[in-house]
Amino acid sequence: MDLEQGETLLEVDGLTKYFQSDSGLFASINVERDRFPPVSFGVDHVKAVDDVSFEIEMGETLGLVGESGCGKSTLGRTILRLLDPTDGTIRFKGEDLAEMSGEELRRKRSEIQMIFQDPQSSLDPRMKVGQIIEEPMRAHDMFDDEGREARAKELLEKVGLDPHHYNRYPHAFSGGQRQRINLARALSVDPDFVVCDEPVSALDVSIQAQVLNTMEELQEEFGLTYLFIAHDLSVIRHISDRVAVMYLGHVVEVADKTELFENPQHPYTKALLESIPVPDPRENGARGVLEGEVPSPIDPPSGCRFRTRCPRLIAPDAYDWTDEEWAQTRAFMRAVKRRTFEPMRAAEMEAEFFGGDLPRGEAGNVVAEAIDLLATDREGTGNGDDGVDAHESTAWETATERLLTAFAERSICARERPAYEVESAYGDGEHFSACHLHRDDR
Numbered sequence: 001m002d003l004e005q006g007e008t009l010l011e012v013d014g015l016t017k018y019f020q021s022d023s024g025l026f027a028s029i030n031v032e033r034d035r036f037p038p039v040s041f042g043v044d045h046v047k048a049v050d051d052v053s054f055e056i057e058m059g060e061t062l063g064l065v066g067e068s069g070c071g072k073s074t075l076g077r078t079i080l081r082l083l084d085p086t087d088g089t090i091r092f093k094g095e096d097l098a099e100m101s102g103e104e105l106r107r108k109r110s111e112i113q114m115i116f117q118d119p120q121s122s123l124d125p126r127m128k129v130g131q132i133i134e135e136p137m138r139a140h141d142m143f144d145d146e147g148r149e150a151r152a153k154e155l156l157e158k159v160g161l162d163p164h165h166y167n168r169y170p171h172a173f174s175g176g177q178r179q180r181i182n183l184a185r186a187l188s189v190d191p192d193f194v195v196c197d198e199p200v201s202a203l204d205v206s207i208q209a210q211v212l213n214t215m216e217e218l219q220e221e222f223g224l225t226y227l228f229i230a231h232d233l234s235v236i237r238h239i240s241d242r243v244a245v246m247y248l249g250h251v252v253e254v255a256d257k258t259e260l261f262e263n264p265q266h267p268y269t270k271a272l273l274e275s276i277p278v279p280d281p282r283e284n285g286a287r288g289v290l291e292g293e294v295p296s297p298i299d300p301p302s303g304c305r306f307r308t309r310c311p312r313l314i315a316p317d318a319y320d321w322t323d324e325e326w327a328q329t330r331a332f333m334r335a336v337k338r339r340t341f342e343p344m345r346a347a348e349m350e351a352e353f354f355g356g357d358l359p360r361g362e363a364g365n366v367v368a369e370a371i372d373l374l375a376t377d378r379e380g381t382g383n384g385d386d387g388v389d390a391h392e393s394t395a396w397e398t399a400t401e402r403l404l405t406a407f408a409e410r411s412i413c414a415r416e417r418p419a420y421e422v423e424s425a426y427g428d429g430e431h432f433s434a435c436h437l438h439r440d441d442r
């Protein structure tokens with residue numbers, strides 16, 4: 001099936017990939033001492049990719065970006081069916097790859113190729129470059145020996161290498177050149193779609209731009225479509241037409257490149273962009289950093305997965321807040337959860353976090369309870385022998401639990417998974433943002 005430029009080549013819908021978190025005899029036995037009974041049976045799953053949907057048009061490059069461990073490589077491999085999906089569809093030229101197996105899938109693979117991160121380990125050191133490039137053609141019964149050699153030499157030239165290097169071994173090449181060999185091998189079977197998994201992140205910055213430029217030239221010449229996976233936003237900015245941002249197994253924002261970089265809407269995307277190092281020597285490195293740890297993909301947060309780190313967490317409707325009261329409470333809740341301050345007297349805590357005035361009504365009562373648990377001038381709190389330390393630790397845990405249950409867990413961010421179309425400020429492309437801050441814009 002031949003598609004025109006701009007037609008949908010790949011349509012991923014609800015794609016999900018879970019891994020069993022452990023294996024072995026006792027893998028399904030869970031021990032939780034604070035529950036009764038303390039032993040339960042069941043298998044935990046790492047939710048690496050969870051209900052992801054997007055499309056890629058013929059001839060475009062979709063950049064896929066996110067911190068390491070967010071699921072972007074797993075997503076790429078699941079699309080290629082190097083991993084079996086747990087759920088969802090992967091429509092490639094209208095056919096569902098998720099349903100394919102055996103010979104049907106093997107034949108389809110000539111149309112879809114992958115380039116891996118490490119050009120060193122993805123090339124067999126015992127094979128000559130010519131053999132490496134010809135291998136996929138041989139696997140798909142393309143051409144005779146002469147035809148394969150001619151194509152391999154032609155591709156060496158196309159990727160910027162000398163065709164006379166056909167008989168050399170990979171170790172004779174630099175990292176950038178080895179990645180060019182990988183490119184030639186991927187292109188040998190004339191694919192339409194190439195998944196590029198961090199293809200330049202192992203290369204020197206000076207070489208990266210050269211390889212990216214070659215990839216763009218090849219895309220133009222061969223009409224290729226790329227899914228380009230990277231953690232480096234400057235690489236994504238260089239190569240992409242559109243960008244999808246991934247966080248903890250979910251796609252949280254998708255927009256055209258300029259729109260995404262100039263008008264980011266999701267708090268996670270904004271934080272990522274702010275964490276790009278500033279080239280100005282007067283500025284001190286990155287402008288902002290993401291607070292907190294990425295939660296476990298075995299038990300990800302409900303609703304919006306970014307909510308445990310989000311600086312914009314939405315106030316729960318259950319209380320009558322002013323914006324300032326909620327901002328103060330949110331900062332206090334975060335500080336208690338992360339234990340970022342030394343124990344102090346109740347009045348000092350009220351002054352430090354609330355300017356001396358606690359929120360009004362029921363919200364204020366909850367805050368006062370938490371302060372009571374932590375304040376050094378309250379009964380039973382303080383430092384000293386082990387018993388008091390243990391008490392203090394319990395007090396932090398209880399205060400955290402009280403605040404999270406009363407506030408964070410009641411926010412719409414915890415209760416509903418967000419998905420909104422927002423208006424683009426740059427161009428007329430679609431802009432998706434998985435953030436409830438847009439709920440009033442609809």
Ligand code: SF4
Pocket residue numbers: 266267268304305306307308310311312313314413418434435436437
């Ligand atoms: S939905 Fe809530 S927690 Fe998630 S990014 Fe938006 S404001 Fe932050």
